[in-house]
Amino acid sequence: MAFSLLCLPSHTLTIFICLIPAITVLVWLRHLASDIVIKRAGGARAPVLAGNLLSASKLYYEIGKSQYHNRLVDWCTGQLDSLPPGKRTFAEFSLTGAKRVLITREPEQIKAILATNFSNFGHGPMWHKLWHPFLGDGIFGVDGQLWHDSRSMIRPIFSKDRLRNLAIFDTCTDKLLSKIPSSGGTVDLKDLFYRWSLDTTTEFLLGENAGSLDFPDNKVFNAIHTVQRMQMYIFVLNPIAPLIPKGEYYRAIKRIEEFIEPIIARTLAICPTQLQQLSKSDLEFSFLHSIAIYTRDPKLIRDQIMSVLFAGRDTTAATLSWAMYELSNYPHMWAKLRKEILNKLGPQAAPTYEVLKNLTYLKKVLNETLRLHPATPLNMRQALETTTIPGRPGEADIVLLKGDSVTINVLGMHTCVDLYPPTSEKFADLKIFSPERWEHWTPKPWTYIPFSGGPRICIGQNFALTEMAFCLVRLAQQYERIEYRGDWAAQKLQVDLIGTPALGVPMALYKPGEVPDPSFKYHIN
Numbered sequence: 260m261a262f263s264l265l266c267l268p269s270h271t272l273t274i275f276i277c278l279i280p281a282i283t284v285l286v287w288l289r290h291l292a293s294d295i296v297i298k299r300a301g302g303a304r305a306p307v308l309a310g311n312l313l314s315a316s317k318l319y320y321e322i323g324k325s326q327y328h329n330r331l332v333d334w335c336t337g338q339l340d341s342l343p344p345g346k347r348t349f350a351e352f353s354l355t356g357a358k359r360v361l362i363t364r365e366p367e368q369i370k371a372i373l374a375t376n377f378s379n380f381g382h383g384p385m386w387h388k389l390w391h392p393f394l395g396d397g398i399f400g401v402d403g404q405l406w407h408d409s410r411s412m413i414r415p416i417f418s419k420d421r422l423r424n425l426a427i428f429d430t431c432t433d434k435l436l437s438k439i440p441s442s443g444g445t446v447d448l449k450d451l452f453y454r455w456s457l458d459t460t461t462e463f464l465l466g467e468n469a470g471s472l473d474f475p476d477n478k479v480f481n482a483i484h485t486v487q488r489m490q491m492y493i494f495v496l497n498p499i500a501p502l503i504p505k506g507e508y509y510r511a512i513k514r515i516e517e518f519i520e521p522i523i524a525r526t527l528a529i530c531p532t533q534l535q536q537l538s539k540s541d542l543e544f545s546f547l548h549s550i551a552i553y554t555r556d557p558k559l560i561r562d563q564i565m566s567v568l569f570a571g572r573d574t575t576a577a578t579l580s581w582a583m584y585e586l587s588n589y590p591h592m593w594a595k596l597r598k599e600i601l602n603k604l605g606p607q608a609a610p611t612y613e614v615l616k617n618l619t620y621l622k623k624v625l626n627e628t629l630r631l632h633p634a635t636p637l638n639m640r641q642a643l644e645t646t647t648i649p650g651r652p653g654e655a656d657i658v659l660l661k662g663d664s665v666t667i668n669v670l671g672m673h674t675c676v677d678l679y680p681p682t683s684e685k686f687a688d689l690k691i692f693s694p695e696r697w698e699h700w701t702p703k704p705w706t707y708i709p710f711s712g713g714p715r716i717c718i719g720q721n722f723a724l725t726e727m728a729f730c731l732v733r734l735a736q737q738y739e740r741i742e743y744r745g746d747w748a749a750q751k752l753q754v755d756l757i758g759t760p761a762l763g764v765p766m767a768l769y770k771p772g773e774v775p776d777p778s779f780k781y782h783i784n
């Protein structure tokens with residue numbers, strides 16, 4: 260017994276020492292096998308960032324560290340920037356030689372992945388499996404025919420005509436304004452925008468809002484926050500996903516369901532003829548009514564609602580947070596925006612859809628915010644079949660094997676000097692927030708994609724732009740001056756799928772003539 264115990268460490272050590280070369284050879288063989296398939300498919304590999312187990316392990320370590328320090332997008336962009344000039348738009352890596360990851364900001368590749376070669380790419384089976392408890396078979400969780408059916412089901416409610424009635428935004432935005440303290444009290448605008456966005460989105464989806472602006476400890480608000488945080492861990496750490504404790508995650512999903520399921524049940528109690536009748540009313544007809552015309556399956560309705568809630572809530576809240584963060588650093592831009600709005604509407608009048616579409620400086624502010632802070636700074640796809648996408652001009656196509664992943668570096672593309680005009684008097688440095696650049700410039704196709712592109716382009720784009728414009732108009736009508744109350748330069752991009760200001764947006768807002776009283780502090784939670 261004593262002998263065997265003494266022997267165990269050296270035995271384990273021997274196995275360990277033999278395993279390392281065995282794994283290294285295995286990985287090398289898998290690389291070789293991929294090379295053969297790539298050659299047979301008549302194409303090439305992308306430049307390789309890490310070609311063996313050791314360098315790839317170091318790379319994965321860096322990825323984990325960057326995500327922890329809110330620097331993941333910088334890391335992705337840095338990897339591309341480190342390539343030789345003229346070749347800095349795409350590269351690949353893999354830990355095991357199989358299931359490669361391509362990082363790209365090459366417009367022609369992105370166009371192929373999202374549009375011209377659309378059917379060969381999707382979110383993929385792993386995405387569907389990992390997100391299933393939350394999204395089920397809703398539009399955001401599925402590919403192929405299921406996705407196609409979902410898109411047809413939800414498209415009608417996003418039509419322009421339906422959006423012309425802005426009453427839905429009015430109530431929630433008034434509530435948001437009422438939560439902003441007077442006399443220079445500090446408020447975290449990011450927190451308010453996330454609540455406002457949840458209330459607006461639930462009002463639009465269900466015809467009833469979650470009331471999170473009214474109740475700081477709102478259970479739906481907290482549950483969504485928990486689900487999304489845990490979902491990101493489950494997604495990023497997918498190889499060890501089964502080991503992650505998920506009790507809190509399932510309980511939070513249940514809490515969201517407890518809010519939406521009774522509303523679905525009430526809607527399904529309305530007969531189809533009555534629903535058709537309701538569809539003629541702009542005010543009473545919700546997203547939920549609209550899908551109930553297509554399906555009477557409560558689970559499918561629940562899944563679509565979860566998907567749109569997920570896609571629509573954080574995106575607009577994060578974009579508005581970034582817009583106010585940037586504007587607070589440039590008082591002349593806030594003054595210019597306010598002037599445009601006051602000229603058109605004065606300090607009180609509610610904007611109509613048409614007025615919002617004609618506020619040209621406001622449009623530039625939103626365009627520039629979405630360039631420098633795209634809500635999805637990194638978008639993901641998986642090759643559903645072995646396929647090719649364009650290489651560099653005049654060079655071989657790049658082969659992606661079934662199961663390979665693609666990370667579309669949207670932010671990296673929006674700030675890539677090789678793809679945008681050079682800095683000049685009329686075109687500020689790409690790292691700088693400058694709505695004015697949009698006065699003289701239109702991006703080339705597929706170089707500006709905050710809402711993605713192709714058949715899976717954001718279906719809520721017009722809704723989002725209208726909703727965000729409405730909110731900014733109301734803020735600019737009321738507040739003459741905005742002041743950042745934190746370390747502006749220390750801000751970081753936190754990516755939990757959606758890119759959000761990691762440090763919140765603590766601000767003071769002043770109405771005309773208001774006197775600052777810095778002793779007054781206010782936080783919603």
Ligand code: HEM
Pocket residue numbers: 398399410460566567570571572574575578629633634635638639709710711714715716717718719720722723
């Ligand atoms: C600033 C606001 C927004 C931005 C930047 C944005 C961006 C995007 C992007 C990049 C995608 C594609 C994701 C992918 O390729 O996997 C997407 C999809 C989607 N968005 Fe948005 N979004 C915004 C607001 C909204 C809103 C307000 C809604 C609904 C109320 C919405 C609903 C959706 C849906 C349902 C999809 C899935 C479409 C599909 O898979 O066919 N989005 N969005």
